[in-house]
Each structure stands twice: as C-alpha cells, then as structure tokens.
Amino acid sequence: MVNVETEILIRRPREEVAEYAANPDNAPEWYDNIHSAQRLSAGPIDVGSKVAFTAKFMGRDLNYTYEFVEYVPGEKLVMRTAQGPFPMQTTYTWAEISGGTRMTLGNSGQPSGFSKLAGLLMPPMIRRATRKDLQKLKSILEGDAAL
Template structure:
C-alpha cells in the first residue's frame, strides 16, 4: 500500500525567505523533530542531482537514507527522492505567495513501503501526517519569530 501524505501551512514571511530556508537541507534538523543530521555528499547549494545523507528517527526506529534532488525550481518547488534506505520515498516542497508577505507551503511525502512496512502503511501515514504538521508549525515559529532569517 502506498503512502501519500500532504500537509500545508501559511507562514507570514515572503516566498523568497521561506523557500531559501526550507530549500537548504542543512536547515532540516532545526525544524524537523525527527531529523538528527544531514551531510552533503555533493557540494552545496542545492541543484539537480545534489545528494545528502539524512539520519532520522521515526516510529522508534533509526533511519539512514540518501536523498537526491530530482526536481528544483527555485522559489517554487523542490523534490527529493531516496537513492537508498529503508523504502523508496519522495519528499516535495512547494511554495506560493499567499497575499503580499505570506507563503503557502506544502510538504508531501510519498512512498511504496514493502514487507512489514507495507502492511503498516496506514499507521505510518497517520504518524507522518502528525509529525509533518508539528514540523511545519515549528518551521512557522522559527521563521515568523526569528529576525535572523
């Protein structure tokens, strides 16, 4: 069974600021509760083909996987896919203006877990949805209350 989780939020900051911050995977451990670390395999900044190693904790398990940037439209869309790891996963971000100084951001996680993970897909999707909403709320808090961004 496939997992396809879409979460959205409006952040009271311009698209350029939100997309620049979120589009830099080095910032992920700051706003994603479950991401412990990100290490670049290719030199930054983000470009098509960029690869990064992520270490995360999800549903009580440590996960290590490599994401590769497969789509990148600056200030509009970023899509990463696992090149290796526990199951094929795609994470995408989209940003659009919401009024003069706000951004609507969507975060989508899609994947095809197999084996036991495939059987647990509905539970996994619900847990992802909750975690993503918390992470987007944390992102909004960081970007709306921190002047250094």
C-alpha cells in the same frame, strides 16, 4: 501506497521561506525527527545533489540519502530516495499568497516487505509529524530569529 500532504501559511516572503526550507543544513532545526543532514555533493543545491540524513522514526534510527530530482528555486523542490524498505519522495512547494507564503509538504512512497504492514499505520503518523514540523518552521521564520 502512502501519500500525505500538509500545508501552512508562513507570514514571510516566499523567497525567504523557500531558501530556508530548501537548505538541507536547516533540516535538523525544523524537522523534529531529523538529527543530522550531511551534504554529499559539493556546490549549491541543485538537481542531482545528494544529502544523507539521520532520523528517528518509530523508535528506530534511520539513515537514508535523498537525491534532489527537481528544483525550481522559490517554487518547488522534489527529493527522492530509493534505498531501504520504504522508498520515499518528499515535495515542497511555495506559493505567494496575501500575507505571506503557503508552503506545502508532501510525502509519498510505496512500502515493501514488512514495511507494507507498517505502511497502513504510516499516513496518520506522517501527517501528525509533518504538521508539527511545519509549525516549527513557521515559528522559526516568523519569530524574532527570523532571517
């Protein structure tokens, strides 16, 4: 079982951080490994929305679809994918704290088959990658190009 959680303080209002991070169109800008995101559902993001992502992980291109299974705007977003050798759930939470927003990014999943062995190596890799991604998100939102 892989279960990795990282967090960061972003010195911007919670609503702005959550709106930007929850928008899958922005994912390629702040996720280093995500190269594209395509909405498969019309309308605003909500429970049941689906998004196809193309990412690079461990030197391989991965195509996967996340379904939004829980969404409380400004508070929490849970996305889940079931296809492929490594079903994954990603959870974002946003909390208002003095000086800005604490964003938590969690990834959990249960690798199967060959991925089971890779699953032993994945937690430190995922932790490193998500820390880097959250740092990039922080830079984007706190920088001159902030919303």
